[in-house]
Amino acid sequence: MRVDGRDRDELREVTITRDFTKYAEGSILISTGDTKVICNASVEESVPYFLRDQGQGWITGEYAMLPRATESRNIRAAAKGKISGRTKEIQRLIGRAMRSVIDLDKLGERTIWLDCDVIQADGGTRTASITGAFVALIDALDYLLEKDKIDEMPVKSFIAATSVGIIDGAPALDLCYKEDSSAQVDLNLVMTEEGRIIEIQGTGEENPFTQQELDKLVELGEKGIKELIRYQKEALGDKAELLNQKEDDNA
Amino acid sequence: MRVDGRDRDELREVTITRDFTKYAEGSILISTGDTKVICNASVEESVPYFLRDQGQGWITGEYAMLPRATESRNIRAAAKGKISGRTKEIQRLIGRAMRSVIDLDKLGERTIWLDCDVIQADGGTRTASITGAFVALIDALDYLLEKDKIDEMPVKSFIAATSVGIIDGAPALDLCYKEDSSAQVDLNLVMTEEGRIIEIQGTGEENPFTQQELDKLVELGEKGIKELIRYQKEALGDKAELLNQKEDDNA
Amino acid sequence: MRVDGRDRDELREVTITRDFTKYAEGSILISTGDTKVICNASVEESVPYFLRDQGQGWITGEYAMLPRATESRNIRAAAKGKISGRTKEIQRLIGRAMRSVIDLDKLGERTIWLDCDVIQADGGTRTASITGAFVALIDALDYLLEKDKIDEMPVKSFIAATSVGIIDGAPALDLCYKEDSSAQVDLNLVMTEEGRIIEIQGTGEENPFTQQELDKLVELGEKGIKELIRYQKEALGDKAELLNQKEDDNA
Amino acid sequence: MRVDGRDRDELREVTITRDFTKYAEGSILISTGDTKVICNASVEESVPYFLRDQGQGWITGEYAMLPRATESRNIRAAAKGKISGRTKEIQRLIGRAMRSVIDLDKLGERTIWLDCDVIQADGGTRTASITGAFVALIDALDYLLEKDKIDEMPVKSFIAATSVGIIDGAPALDLCYKEDSSAQVDLNLVMTEEGRIIEIQGTGEENPFTQQELDKLVELGEKGIKELIRYQKEALGDKAELLNQKEDDNA
């Protein structure tokens, strides 16, 4: 029995609200249980210095938490004058995950920023950020398509992310903060709709784990991610169909 | 005729949502037109170094905007590694305004942080922050009262804030961004319910103004602030009554 | 009776020394009582990035205090690695004030820096900085005129600044540090020779004030500012005449 | 056939030199092929703030590269004034890995710093750092044991780390830089001698991978790590025996 009564393989309640703020090309509020993240996608008509004049685009992620997203207040990164290692890790992870399923050549010489700002944190903020950011990214790409700035959706696959872990000796899906802080093993997974792994980051600091346990965790994660992609598609409605069709064409 | 069809002395639509996030002792989402600010009040059981062992409390404000709260994306303060002068000005203003109506001796040796995070910006973010932060502050003080950490509400008066300006030669209340950026004169006012001035900050960089114009602007601001305090009271419901009563006792 | 024996509407002794240092295009030492500020104007033949190729100039202010300008030593901003919010506020104020009466189009694509360095502080350093910086600015503009870099003096009006406040319940002009730190209300005013308001920044953190009190403070400030402008004109001698004439032409 | 003629499951040549510098309690130079890292373990008789008075110790890692460890010179982190996200990730990884097999309660209230400074980089610097740091850690713990500061070796298991990846569609062990930069999948593994996983960090940014491929990579990594632990034991000589014995006692 889990701390919030869920089954071992059960996600928390998921809601994805599109057009949450009015200026961003894509703006999502995603909640998974009590974790709530605003994911804004912004199009910038230039690329970073290292990509100038190479005819391709770039996608990058930023992540932050409101000071009081958590049980006790955290000092702002800006007030400390530096970004924590944890935040940088998450920012790099979001960027890599998004780039992994986008054809950057078809994006053209522009950057899409994915700002994930956690307004309430109850575990799994990095994976919720990725799941939400992907929807914001689709909206921003659709904006570019509508404006005739790109010719086709440069998306190779749907992706989503979740955490899995070993609690009291057994695997569990989508850990809340209480579970996360007492888990023997903690693993974050980013996967495509087809169940292919984009990122796997697992740590058994408290308790090294076996390859058999790893396999069970990956399978549990895959189950959760496929459900999350169903929520993404539901939120996107017709736009998701458009993407599916394109994927069929590719097939 | 104003850009959004309002009368010269008309506020934008105001909504104040309490308990917007779950951890903060006070958590408000305030919107005035398209400006939306999350105002979280956090209680910390210690005071800054310069107040140690003096038997009094402290109230301080922080302010930030999500990168895409605006038409075009802004770089995060944390990424730049420094907080802009504008942000620091607003942080200091929020803190001074809150402290002006709170009896810090009655607060005890603790700090209340008021974090104002703008998620959508259409002008007047600093005044909306103050109006919202005051409600979050009341909720945090009420929390302390309920926990028997303070004996009575240490609040001297309701306060709210708004901006006024001279547009096309005539005064107008509660400027939206479009008006703000073309105003000849721009004035921010923080006032008590009784119409007393706590802060006045006016600039006529484009067009110096007369004392007569100043007077008209202050009157217009007072009208707006009294309306805003009605919204605050409505949001607070019974808690506002409690405060009123105490004020009567003081009279 | 005031702490230093002055009348309520009496300025401290003012001296303005021109050509205080030898390299700056304008270099002023201003003293108002025991407050002493070096105001240097420097011409730079370029404009900030955001103004490139727009055919107009820029004026900006910087402000700092020597570590021992005050009763007890302050740590240098450079040693702390960051500029305080108070300093940034004052820097922005000096810049806005100067720009408000200069025709930036006539200045050409160049920047004038106004460095205000307080060597002794006894209250009113920001207003003394503005009053002194304006004289340094005139000298720098005259230098440009003499060098045929500009065709005419791009000055719309004389400006000066002072502080007013409510002490022991009554208004007083030009507060010294002792008065300033115990004032119920503290208001800084920047005005033109014609009595028009450029900046008004008032705070009643200790004691909110009425509109009637505001009016009296503004009137008292106007009296002081007109005297300060007489000191500026005296210091400038013939150059002031030149400006007056031009203003007459405009009339 | 691999770029340097190795078999798919073949490590590069490994050498581990102890007592490389004279002051550190443990000082290792590890080379794996052309990757060379100095790993120094330093004992500090205090713990970080968050662990004060809890009767336990701490182990933390730092990582840096000499500016010319690589093909082209990198700017020093100190000159840039900030540590890159990549460096912070690696520092956190080294610390977690070391802590995972040490009984921090038995370490007492002291910190062991593991400084990993790369003097030559040809891929796999983070995994070489971990493999070398573990040996330096053993030497530092042995120093504490000899000085009677601890009663027994608080080591639960040997650990080492390596990278595996998919190159030209097939798995390969211990990637050099050339392989690493063209790999479709790149996975870093930290494991115990018993083949249990402490950290797994894999990314298929270029090419998402299947669970079957993940399994093959983990198996290949396990083979390499077991060889690396043999190198560690050889370098440690008798000290390794001591550890083994203790492990037997535990069994």
Place this chain on the structure above:
Amino acid sequence: MRVDGRDRDELREVTITRDFTKYAEGSILISTGDTKVICNASVEESVPYFLRDQGQGWITGEYAMLPRATESRNIRAAAKGKISGRTKEIQRLIGRAMRSVIDLDKLGERTIWLDCDVIQADGGTRTASITGAFVALIDALDYLLEKDKIDEMPVKSFIAATSVGIIDGAPALDLCYKEDSSAQVDLNLVMTEEGRIIEIQGTGEENPFTQQELDKLVELGEKGIKELIRYQKEALGDKAELLNQKEDDNA
């Protein structure tokens, strides 16, 4: 013939004004030719962390230039967010020079800060800072003596500093900026009244020099420093006598 008509062994005109600002325990304006430096000595009743509870005092120096002390404006260190290597070198030099002739045990557990702020720079600012700072230091020590905080003047000797260099192949004393920037050799000397060397810093970046040349430069510097000490004594008047007497007692 030198650029300003001086003889090879001739100092520029020196003036030392005491009590230049009113709050510092010692406050000097020193000018050597067109170089002008404000040297303020501040007493702080505590010592740096590394000297706590050792019963001795500390003396430290800080140095800065006003942005427009020079021909063209320099960006403030605070605006850049870091102190230049040149400034740090000079700060360390001032501190070492002052400490070299003060008995820190007799100073008691307090710090004297020597803030040297250059308001006009025409070469030799670091040596003028030292010569002026020494006088400010004497005033601050005399203040401590008068307040009965110390029992005797803890000064071992007078010190002053000057620069010498090789210009057009021959040695010259007290270089102005024009000479300094074209000198083949540039040497800064700090010496006691007795002609003993406290600091020697010479560089022949443009033209390595012989030991014979070094000797001539040191002799020339000694001549200048003895004159500078006469100026210091003249400025100090009776206080200098007091010091001399004590030195006689020591003899």
Place this chain on the structure above:
Amino acid sequence: MRVDGRDRDELREVTITRDFTKYAEGSILISTGDTKVICNASVEESVPYFLRDQGQGWITGEYAMLPRATESRNIRAAAKGKISGRTKEIQRLIGRAMRSVIDLDKLGERTIWLDCDVIQADGGTRTASITGAFVALIDALDYLLEKDKIDEMPVKSFIAATSVGIIDGAPALDLCYKEDSSAQVDLNLVMTEEGRIIEIQGTGEENPFTQQELDKLVELGEKGIKELIRYQKEALGDKAELLNQKEDDNA
């Protein structure tokens, strides 16, 4: 008798290893006694901003110590976010010393970076850095010559550096850390093969010294430097001959 049994005029054992790492154009490990420094020379095909389009090259130095190069661990400059004054001083010294004997016009528009990283410190790290960096510089210049990027070796003279000091009242050559920290006088010298002085930096913070003592120290330093240059030549083998020949041509 010295702490390590050496004669007063005896250097510690010197070894110079070339090609210590594989990527740098020049890579030296120098050890003088227990002081060990890696000196890497890196060629960059551009010059700093202030030298653009002037047809000349630049040489600059950087210096750092591994955290555990010393008896007790030092915090990394990158972790503190700033470079210490001592480090900046040494960096500037290395750069000036190298530039003093190189014809920058003949170098062409490129920069040579000399990174001196101390892996073990027992006094004299800055002088060992200079002695080693010069050899790395020669290797980098030879690389440019071989690649036909320069036409001739732009080297005017060999240089090396050492420290001398007064210990127990008498001069001594090449101080180790124990001697250095108790020396009455400490002097660093950089000289050419011909015994000309490039840099002299001496401080008698504990004990001012006479010109006679200075002379003896310089003579002792010259003896040591000439020996060090013999070690450099031995390490360079034929390359040194090449340089000598060129110097003969110049004669």
